[in-house]
Amino acid sequence: MSYKPVKMKKRNPDPGPGRSGDSPSLTGAEDVVARAIQGLGIMHATACMHCGFCADTCHIYLAEPKLENIPAQKFSEITRYIRRRHTLSGRLFSRFVKNGELTQDVLRKISDAVYGRCTACGRCTLQCPVGIDLREIIRIGRKMCAAVRQVPEGLQRTVDNQIQTGNQMAIPREEILSTLDWLAEDLKMEMKDPSIEIPIDQPGKDFLYLINPREIKFFPLSLLSAAGVFHAAGASWTLSSRWFDVTNYGFYAGDTPAATELTRRVIEEAVSLNVKEIILSECGHGYRSFRWEGPHWIGQEYPVSIRSVIELLDEFIRAGRIRVDPTMNPERTTLHDPCNLVRLGGIVDPQRRILRRTVGDFVEMTPNRENNFCCGGGGGMLSMSEFGDVRVASGKIKADQIRATGAKIVATPCHNCADQLIELSKKYKLGVEIQAVVELVYNALIR
Amino acid sequence: MKIGDKSIDFDKDGFMVNPGLWDEQIARAIAGDEGIEEMTEQHWAIVNFIRNYWLEHDLAPAVRLICSDVGVGVRQIYKLFTSGPARGACRVAGLPKPDGCV
Amino acid sequence: MAAVVYFVLIPMTYACTAIFIFSLSWHIVRVVSGLRISLAGSVGPEKRPKFWGSLVESLLFLKIIKTHPVQWFLLILFHITFLFLIAGHIELIGHSECLQIVPHEIFLGAGFIGLVLLVNLSFFLFRRFHSPIREMSEPSDYYILILLILTVLSGSQMNLARSLYGYSTMSVADYRIFLSGLTTFHPVVPDVIQSGDAGHSILLIIHVLCANLVFALFPSSNLVHTILTVPLSRLQRH
Numbered sequence: 001m002s003y004k005p006v007k008m009k010k011r012n013p014d015p016g017p018g019r020s021g022d023s024p025s026l027t028g029a030e031d032v033v034a035r036a037i038q039g040l041g042i043m044h045a046t047a048c049m050h051c052g053f054c055a056d057t058c059h060i061y062l063a064e065p066k067l068e069n070i071p072a073q074k075f076s077e078i079t080r081y082i083r084r085r086h087t088l089s090g091r092l093f094s095r096f097v098k099n100g101e102l103t104q105d106v107l108r109k110i111s112d113a114v115y116g117r118c119t120a121c122g123r124c125t126l127q128c129p130v131g132i133d134l135r136e137i138i139r140i141g142r143k144m145c146a147a148v149r150q151v152p153e154g155l156q157r158t159v160d161n162q163i164q165t166g167n168q169m170a171i172p173r174e175e176i177l178s179t180l181d182w183l184a185e186d187l188k189m190e191m192k193d194p195s196i197e198i199p200i201d202q203p204g205k206d207f208l209y210l211i212n213p214r215e216i217k218f219f220p221l222s223l224l225s226a227a228g229v230f231h232a233a234g235a236s237w238t239l240s241s242r243w244f245d246v247t248n249y250g251f252y253a254g255d256t257p258a259a260t261e262l263t264r265r266v267i268e269e270a271v272s273l274n275v276k277e278i279i280l281s282e283c284g285h286g287y288r289s290f291r292w293e294g295p296h297w298i299g300q301e302y303p304v305s306i307r308s309v310i311e312l313l314d315e316f317i318r319a320g321r322i323r324v325d326p327t328m329n330p331e332r333t334t335l336h337d338p339c340n341l342v343r344l345g346g347i348v349d350p351q352r353r354i355l356r357r358t359v360g361d362f363v364e365m366t367p368n369r370e371n372n373f374c375c376g377g378g379g380g381m382l383s384m385s386e387f388g389d390v391r392v393a394s395g396k397i398k399a400d401q402i403r404a405t406g407a408k409i410v411a412t413p414c415h416n417c418a419d420q421l422i423e424l425s426k427k428y429k430l431g432v433e434i435q436a437v438v439e440l441v442y443n444a445l446i447r
Numbered sequence: 448m449k450i451g452d453k454s455i456d457f458d459k460d461g462f463m464v465n466p467g468l469w470d471e472q473i474a475r476a477i478a479g480d481e482g483i484e485e486m487t488e489q490h491w492a493i494v495n496f497i498r499n500y501w502l503e504h505d506l507a508p509a510v511r512l513i514c515s516d517v518g519v520g521v522r523q524i525y526k527l528f529t530s531g532p533a534r535g536a537c538r539v540a541g542l543p544k545p546d547g548c549v
Numbered sequence: 550m551a552a553v554v555y556f557v558l559i560p561m562t563y564a565c566t567a568i569f570i571f572s573l574s575w576h577i578v579r580v581v582s583g584l585r586i587s588l589a590g591s592v593g594p595e596k597r598p599k600f601w602g603s604l605v606e607s608l609l610f611l612k613i614i615k616t617h618p619v620q621w622f623l624l625i626l627f628h629i630t631f632l633f634l635i636a637g638h639i640e641l642i643g644h645s646e647c648l649q650i651v652p653h654e655i656f657l658g659a660g661f662i663g664l665v666l667l668v669n670l671s672f673f674l675f676r677r678f679h680s681p682i683r684e685m686s687e688p689s690d691y692y693i694l695i696l697l698i699l700t701v702l703s704g705s706q707m708n709l710a711r712s713l714y715g716y717s718t719m720s721v722a723d724y725r726i727f728l729s730g731l732t733t734f735h736p737v738v739p740d741v742i743q744s745g746d747a748g749h750s751i752l753l754i755i756h757v758l759c760a761n762l763v764f765a766l767f768p769s770s771n772l773v774h775t776i777l778t779v780p781l782s783r784l785q786r787h
Contacts, residue, residue: 052682089769168547179511388459
């Protein structure tokens with residue numbers, strides 16, 4: 001399988017502050033819909049009979065029971081447009097009614113609904129008695145907005161950063177290298193082993209470890225822990241200083257060309273470093289996009305396999321490559337299931353097996369696993385300040401869940417969720433500490 | 448919101464809309480909201496470093512720079528600012544919200 | 550009047566049934582040809598459910614059994630009585646041995662079928678008047694529901710009238726003449742309806758009129774997608 005060199009796609013110039021510039025033409029959005037409704041898409045998009053069963057599955061509706069927060073209601077504008085444009089009765093009667101026309105105004109409403117009142121967590125899809133994939137229709141809305149650059153400002157800026165600089169926080173390469181040096185020094189001291197190093201750009205290793213830029217810039221402890229655990233397990237691994245970003249904000253924005261580009265870069269890098277496997281750091285949507293959506297974006301199977309670090313840690317512990325002592329983490333710990341990793345990613349049990357071995361007092365919150373509530377920070381919410389109030393309010397469900405467990409530590413295998421949970425702990429006075437799973441494993445290492 | 452004799456606007460994430468208006472009194476008010484009971488010398492050292500770095504580079508500094516400049520351990524920062532350097536310290540220093548996954 | 554009666558009972562019935570059959574087949578062709586194109590959202594970790602398992606799950610609405618037990622019960626009851634209703638109408642076309650395994654009077658169910666359906670349909674309707682579902686509902690959600698209620702109301706009234714109020718001038722035999730005529734393409738309107746002697750023949754006209762409208766409108770309503778989506782989306786998902 002051969003890979004063509006990455007070509008940077010030319011993107012529209014930044015439209016400046018405020019809402020992205022109004023493009024005069026909406027044909028981009030119309031094309032998105034025309035593609036999306038092929039096959040069963042049209043059935044999903046028009047089958048809703050407004051039964052309302054989805055309402056109480058949604059954390060945003062539960063926090064604020066308003067009509068427009070009902071999942072089915074969030075895409076009503078999209079459905080109206082599809083019905084007008086793509087069904088027989090719609091086409092027959094469309095000249096008599098205005099209902100369902102696609103205008104800038106309608107698109108702005110769609111944008112507010114699909115980015116600002118939905119985290120695309122997919123919990124409503126589980127409940128729909130008809131089997132409509134509600135999340136997918138929301139994603140159609142996001143793709144429509146992205147096609148005409150109607151993506152909320154903060155999210156769009158993050159996508160642009162990621163495309164232009166290779167990582168969503170626009171961290172320069174020198175900064176990455178010196179931070180890794182600094183972390184390696186810290187790690188040598190903590191593990192009392194001067195031979196430890198954090199390998200960068202080394203070809204021919206077993207796996208390439210992708211990290212969240214947040215781990216370089218603001219929260220390096222999870223990277224430090226991962227490096228420590230990999231060293232203890234004698235793993236052969238490397239980081240990349242070029243394309244190392246596990247996140248994919250193109251996926252959040254619904255910007256498929258950007259998402260494709262980001263995926264292709266990483267796969268390219270893995271091929272050029274000649275690794276057997278890509279290991280994804282703890283990241284919900286990163287796993288969802290690399291593991292499940294990516295091959296469809298780039299249009300072929302990957303030449304390397306992809307796993308989450310959670311699966312790798314589980315393997316290390318089960319194979320005895322690292323030894324852990326649960327008494328090192330004596331505090332009561334609960335686990336938050338990131339939607340994109342669990343419900344939409346399929347990684348359910350490895351993190352539980354890990355925690356049972358590394359934590360003294362592990363309790364589940366209810367509901368959990370595939371049925372878990374979103375923390376409120378998913379779907380790119382954390383990068384969009386304009387919806388900050390919705391985000392914090394909708395996290396109340398999660399805060400109550402955490403409080404009910406009486407836990408002191410909340411483990412979550414997702415950096416995005418972690419940020420939201422930290423804020424929830426502050427706003428709702430939970431007094432809990434948020435930790436990545438790998439940090440708990442590192443704490444429990446028998447050195 | 449009224450702090451001292453200034454009225455300050457915050458965005459929905461609690462970051463200052465107009466970072467130019469920042470002063471020590473505002474920093475104390477935000478710190479109170481963060482749950483920091485008293486701004487110690489170390490708090491101030493971190494906040495001032497972030498503030499000056501931002502004024503110079505128009506960027507929030509990485510945690511490595513904070514630690515090596517102020518001379519605190521990496522684990523120490525999360526004890527001082529429980530929300531972490533981004534949503535905690537940068538907010539107290541009156542920066543706009545850093546982009547991305549924070 | 551006789552012309553209207555004739556129009557509703559014969560040409561309109563044929564026309565509406567034709568619309569029903571053609572649009573439904575068009576939908577089915579569209580769905581089956583669309584099965585090859587996978588929904589992006591269906592890409593994922595879910596294990597492919599077993600064929601029968603998924604069919605049972607979707608037909609029995611197992612998803613809501615735990616969260617909304619009462620509504621689930623009514624929904625199931627509704628669908629079961631609907632099956633009985635179809636059986637009852639088949640018996641009105643002609644005598645059928647296999648449906649008479651348990652001997653019963655025609656029409657099947659002695660009036661209870663209509664009653665249960667009516668209770669169910671009114672529940673579905675009144676549920677819509679309740680916030681927030683009222684604000685969510687669109688006109689298309691109402692018209693099939695109201696037409697169904699009118700159909701069931703006039704239909705069960707015909708049945709009850711025959712047994713309770715002694716309007717026995719219109720017998721099962723008359724219905725059979727009408728319906729079997731329709732199905733064999735030799736339509737006749739029985740004299741007893743045409744003459745208007747039978748007190749409740751007007752109910753038959755209303756019943757057929759509403760049922761015709763249901764037939765004609767159903768394929769273009771969102772309900773048809775709903776019904777087709779149920780099993781297919783489950784079967785297609787990985």
